[in-house]
Amino acid sequence: MPDLFSTVRSALAGPGSLELLGLVSSLMAVCDQGDVHPLAAQDERPALEELAAMFMEVQAPETTAVLTVLAVLTGDEVLRARIGRELGARPAPPQDWLTRLPHRTVHRAVRMGHVLDDGDNIMLGVRLDGGDELTIVVYIDHNLGTLVKDAFVIPEPLTAVTDQQRKLADDPDVVWNDISLADARAWLEPAIELAAMTYPPFESESWPACKPVVQWIVRDLPDGGVGRARPQWDSQALAELQDRFFASRWGAAIDHADHRDLLDSLLWFATEYGPGDPLRWSVVRVEILFGDWLARKVLAPAEYLAAAPDLLRAFVRFAHSEAGLRESLTADTLAAIDDCAPYFLADIGADGAPHPVPGLIGSQDLADMLLDYFAGIVGGHQQLNDLDVQPLPDDRFDWAGIPEDIAGRVSEVLALSDRCCDQLLDTEYRTVARRLLARIATGNPAVFGGRGRVETAAAAIIWIAGKANDLFANGPGGSDLRITDIAEHFGIGKNSAYQRAKSLLRAGGFDDDTNAVQLGAPEFLVSGYRAAIVAERDRVLAGLDL
Known part of the structure; x- marks a missing residue:
């Protein structure tokens, strides 16, 4: 603890509160049991209550300062009350800004986005009692599930930060708009929660170390706001989009059944994964599609999947034109397809070289993959073999074992x-x-x-x-x-x-x-889905000539 005391003294000697806030926030983040995923290796990180108890056992100006900040940042009311009783028995800290720390005001929220919608920066302007201003910047990534990927705290007013970012970005495709404080909370809270569920977690030099500070600021924002509105495309809208593409100068020459079917899969990816807009294709979305998603999610012959790069090239030209995006953005996306295509074709075995994953549906390896996939859905290969298509009964709710x-x-x-x-x-x-x-x-x-x-x-x-x-x-x-x-x-x-x-x-x-x-x-x-699985199972088995 001597090294920690020295660090705390250094933070207290600073001109403002941010250094000590950052230090205590980092300690709290290490103790955040909510971020421990079941798949993570078990470690011996202390619980926050244990950390607080450790500081309560030592009466010193340094521990008083840490406990004061900890009580402010924690969302645990019981722990806050416990620390408050301990601090009530100690001399008040000489730094008056410590006692004023609970009094802060969030006066403005700004969203910095991009027309391709890979992610958004949500910025909060905060005024502390005593005059200090700081800016909270939280980056929410939509390609990975609309979760917090990074965040940091800047000891400058929000206006200064936004002015600097506008100069640095100097990009006509960056979108700026003020949002209400309630909307900011609706954007941030679910993104923080989803990030905590993600394994392995996303980490940077400042995230999740600053997470307690971010949550402290967000906690007191008003409720009732509207968060990110994910684009919604129903089956009719997607069918109309597909028809427009194949009637366009980019799609007319390649309009046939296989391409329509393959485009269904590309639109599935575009609407159900990532940002959700099939008209906006970024470099990152292309990398995810060809680097992982398509070969893993669409089980089909290599010859069929090999058409995907050319099909996407044509569709991106059409989609970006329909969305009114600049040609330079389209050029970047097309270049990403060119870069990814050779690796994708090699992965699926469509580049002319021998590969362990065969290209024909009748092959043993691909058939095994399909059967394994169906078995995973129903609970095993025996369950797959025995699967029936009878409708489920109209069950009563089973209350047994419910407290x-x-x-x-x-x-x-x-x-x-x-x-x-x-x-x-x-x-x-x-x-x-x-x-x-x-x-x-x-x-x-x-x-x-x-x-x-x-x-x-x-x-x-x-x-x-x-x-x-x-x-x-x-x-x-x-x-x-x-x-x-x-x-x-x-x-x-x-x-x-x-x-x-x-x-x-x-x-x-x-x-x-x-x-x-x-x-x-x-x-x-349900019986309809089981019937579809049985039909696919039988088709695969028939292709093996068993």
């Missing part, structure tokens, strides 16, 4: 999810939703013990049921129902169900990958 202290909230969620299935879906989906709710409530009752909205929990249950049955996609279980329809039914934000779904999946003992929800049991699959 009494959460029964009331579970009952509310049940009523809401039942009503949604009755109005938008059917009896089979109601059974799936009931089974999911029972599994989650018994698996980890604590997820229903907080103050979160029951509407969000019910929407997340329906979202999980739909994603697990390919309801919102263009695949065999797809329908005209969109995720936005679910959100509108429950009166919640467009991304709220998706964000809550991760914690519910973990509570039920499921994999929390929300990009590809697999519940691993036929009991959660």
Whole structure:
């Protein structure tokens, strides 16, 4: 602790509060148990309560200063009260700015975005009691799920920061606009929460070290704002977009069934992953598509997938023209396709060289991949072999094992999810939703013990049921129902169900990958989706001439 005391003394001797805020924030971030992912190696990081207790055991000006800042930054009211009692028995710190630290004002919020929508910087102007001003800058990445990828605190007024950024960017494609403080909170809170669920976590020199400071500022922003509005494309709008492309000068010459089918997959990626706009293609989106997504998510012959680079080149020219984007942006994206294409073709075995992944659907290796994929959906190869296509029964909700202290909230969620299935879906989906709710409530009752909205929990249950049955996609279980329809039914934000779904999946003992929800049991699959899986299973087996 002597080295820490020296660091604290140095921070206290500084001209303002930012250095000590940064130091305590870093200590708190190390102790953040909420950021420990189940897949991470177990470490021996202390809990925040243990850190506070350590400083409370030593009475010194340095520990008093740290405890004062810790009490300000923590969102734990019990811990804050405990520290407050300890500080009440100590002499007040001589630095008057320490005692004024709780009094801060957020006076302005600014969004700095880009027309390609890879991400946004949300900037908050903060005034501390005593005259100090600082700016919180949080970068939210949309390609990775609309989560916080970086953040930092600048000891300058917001106006100075924005003026400097405008000069440095000097880019006609950068978008600046003021947003309300409530909207800023609606942007930031879910992005911070999703970042905490991501493994491996994104880290920089300042993130998540400054996370407690960011949360301290965000906590007191007003509620009721509107966060990022993800672009919404229903099946009709996508069909019309596809028709416009193949009628255009870029697509008319390549209009045939395989290209239309492959474009469906590209539009699936463009609308369901990343920023969600099929008319805006950045370098990063191209790299994700060809570097990982397409070969992993679309199981098809290499000859079929090999057309993707040329098809995307044509579609990007059309899409960027329709969106009114500058030609230089299109040129950058086309150059990225040129760079990625050779590696993508090599990965799928379409470059003329021998590769372990064959290109024909009848090959043993690809057939095994397909069968493994279907087995993962239903819980194993034996379950895949035995899979039936009978409709799920109209189950009653199973209350066995659900603790009494959460029964009331579970009952509310049940009523809401039942009503949604009755109005938008059917009896089979109601059974799936009931089974999911029972599994989650018994698996980890604590997820229903907080103050979160029951509407969000019910929407997340329906979202999980739909994603697990390919309801919102263009695949065999797809329908005209969109995720936005679910959100509108429950009166919640467009991304709220998706964000809550991760914690519910973990509570039920499921994999929390929300990009590809697999519940691993036929009991959660409606008959239509099981029938589609059986048909694909039989097609693969027939191709092997077994």
